[in-house]
Amino acid sequence: MNTIQPVTAQLRLLGTTDLHVSLIGYDYYRNVETVDIGLSRTATLIHQARKEVNNHLLFDNGDILQGNPLGDYAASSRFWQQDSYTEDQANVHPMYQLMNRLSYDAATVGNHEFNYGLDYLQQCIAGANFPYTNANIYQASIEGTHSPTAIIEGTADTWLPPYLILERQIVDDHGDIHNIRIGVIGVVPPQIMQWDKAHLEGKVTVQPMLEAIEYWIPQMREAGADLIIMLAHTGYVDSEDTGVLSENAVLPISQMKGIDAIFFGHAHKLFPGNEFAGKQGVNLKRGTINGIPAVEAGVWGSHLGIIDLNLQYDNHSWTVQSGSSQLRAIYQREQGLASVEADTELEQIASVPHQIILDHIQTPVGESDIPLYSYFSLIMDSAYVQVINNAQIWYAEQVLADSSYRHLPILSAASAFKTGGRYGPQYYADIEAGEMTLQHTSDIYNYANTLCAVRLTGAEIREWLEWSSGLYQQMDLQSTAEQALINPDFPSFNFDVIDGITYQINVCQPPRYHPAGYILDEQARRIERLCYQGKEIEDDSEYIVVTNQYRAYSTPFANPDGERVILDVPVENREVLIQYIRQQQVIHPAADHNWSLTLGISEQERLSLPSQPTITILSSPDAQKILSAYPQLSYSGINGEGFAVYRFTL
Template structure:
């Protein structure tokens, strides 16, 4: 074989080597501080955690050289460890960011819960990160530019492939977050923002592939396009797929859903659940044609970490703060005289009970008002044992909510009660069931409120919207036109959960202290709490 022939063969092989390639995109989302596999309520081992996800990331990197690793938001808040760092013992470095740095994330998207601990925590976490936080639609009101820096990243590969990853965040944050925390920040519509920046990615940056990482979910059924919730703008993933041209892959989150290998209008979509139960994996196969990379096929799947080993490197990063968190969690706050435990979740939600009455009493005491509402957030709460520790408090009140007192009319209270009453399915004459709209596609038990300070009955034999058959205040029917001051958490006070009757109402008092701290202080100051029930409400049926 001649030298020229050998050279030609080698050159041909070199061309073939770059004609086709496989790109892998890995997505985590809604991790909510779950670093290690542990249930803080009882310290039992769990099947989830970033330390287990890390083994999947390591495996992918060992078998694929073209990888992008993205976190889609809601990483910094959600466990006692994150609360302890933010509220009790703030150290020089956020351990969550230390973990993300170790795993070499390429970028992270700002989630709505990133704001929960305030801008100081968020800004210091961003500064500590070895990767950019991207969100193109969260703007500085003064400059109209992305407030956290980059709206997107460009990932370049040796074979010339250029991948653009655009970050977007649900625009609904002002409806949940305390206004003082997000002062000076605007949250723009994600569809309009995507149209603008994808144009830039295509025309100016000359990317070959567009990936959108959106901390938001789907507002419509992926197959039929029919609305699955009120179209408030909280979730616009379906709209992004339909209205915005040029998206190849859409990474989503926020709804805690497990979605894999689905397509909407030709866009490959993915959502990897929550609490580090799984990591989303996208595989895109490309081929060079006329010096342009073309997508041959694309697919996605969820890789669950249930059977993976927890990586000791991650455990070591959080070891010190984990130990301190555990000591703090076991600190006794006081005693309960009586029964304040949870045995039956439906029973808790169908008649007045000691746990919910206690939470409402804490809220009323903190706000100095006599009407309050709260919710049993999920079906994991165990209630308070006879000796209450911080572990019990943060396990039962899982969100870093603060309180607001808003001034509303009696008619608003009735409308809110009817909204809560829709939590129950139409009574079939046999058993009380939950309306599927509160369980599918995402459990929303936190959107069923229970009130103290008023007397009411919910009759689930009646049609939705006409179920409040009794509504009294201090022994007389509630005046529909009169104004009342009501305390509730900041999420609900802003209209969160589609409680639009509360949105925009006058804020009489803002109590910027986390509820878990208010509960702890209430118990500490009294020593012993009586598990009282005044029976002011119940669910009935004909």
């Protein structure tokens, strides 16, 4: 008796995420060509992956419009007033010029898409030859916002289509052709309402990601979706790691019914990858989270995410029988070699905007009489961070001079943004003394943040610093083993240096806060000798702290009750830096050493230790050239990821 064989097919899903305007292999901060970033190289992996299978789709998971000087300049009208643009290029953002050639099937928005405002974003999306979806951003009503009930019940209007149903044909394993309906849904962290409040307030409102997904997935099934692909612009954290600062929801998303594959991002990590070993719900061998194939493809086009699904047709619909994911890299870091050549057609398309931005970033703004490095800015005060704080205080003093806050001391909080980490051993600032250009100011402040100031008490500033000091792992004075100082799970851009006060950070004490913002140890205190003008700061004393809108509106340590912002100006922090340098003409941003790390012991106690603690940090191999200025540091070799290991004596 003949048995009817089931109809089966393979479907390959390809995905990019967090491209951040990385068109080609070029680092606009260092002004050098590179082979480890760029969509023009990812494109070669896309072509290869498509050739290997009959059925494939390509998606993007957001954050494509911001991330380097090209993205910032493209948001200005001056960028488009170029004679070198052809008529068909004049109204299409450079990212979409490349993505259109690659024939993406669908995309969703990331949080950084909103950095330049809704009007600009809508203009950009209009240039895409593929559809966009987002399920948790809603149009604001005439009254200001839709009520939560209207959103939950689905009577509010979404800002983009909440989902897509892609009508495609698929070739089965026997060569026959069938129709298939592929549902695509996207979400973004609700924190965009704080991060880009000035652009979004009163125009849109955002629903929690899980609520939106829970509502719309049944709607997608009713609309005939055979499969549902999740484009989640959010990262992964273990459930016990969630906290007041968490914008990462992939784990609970993977536990929701009805999702067949997940593309995620936002955190710029690599999944499947060793960083996720042992994490809840993770199967690295298959590349799944709670059984759902999932992939996170790094940043700047460094990797292509691939999800392969095995499908079966039954009862007039397709279902997923199994699936797995993988990453393919454009660059082999351990070997220091490119995996693929760049797509020459995309390189040619990118050549016009590339030349425009090269000409632009060479515009001089002033001079610095000392070099600015970020190599060791996570472990000691540096001129690299000092110049940001100097500029922010300078600007705020002018703006607040005639205000009711003029009697309060003005402090400034800033971070060292370029400090390696998951971005690699070349991701550091290295600016020689002499002429400073727009390129250099972007190298110092590479986010499109705008300036804010908050009013805080001394006690609240102490808590802010306690959270910030979670960057460091606790050192054990009795250990004879090497101890890595930096906590790899703490984003370095959350490590704020607050200038205008002095303090020490005791790294032998346990951290008070988890990186996500919740308390780990009520009794723990790392911040010591917190003083203003030589006197210990009193808990109820008041200060103005200049910062950026990201920190002011999304970090409860900078804005405990949501009512502390006293200054919110539509001027980028980087523009403040540019104005400061131009006004000074020649800057002298020597570190004032207002903060330092300590082991919290006396010299006598140190001498009584069985051995001196061996503390290590990672930085660029290039940092060896400045070691002579830092006798407390010594070079110890190169690790497997290309970082230099330095021993640090405290």
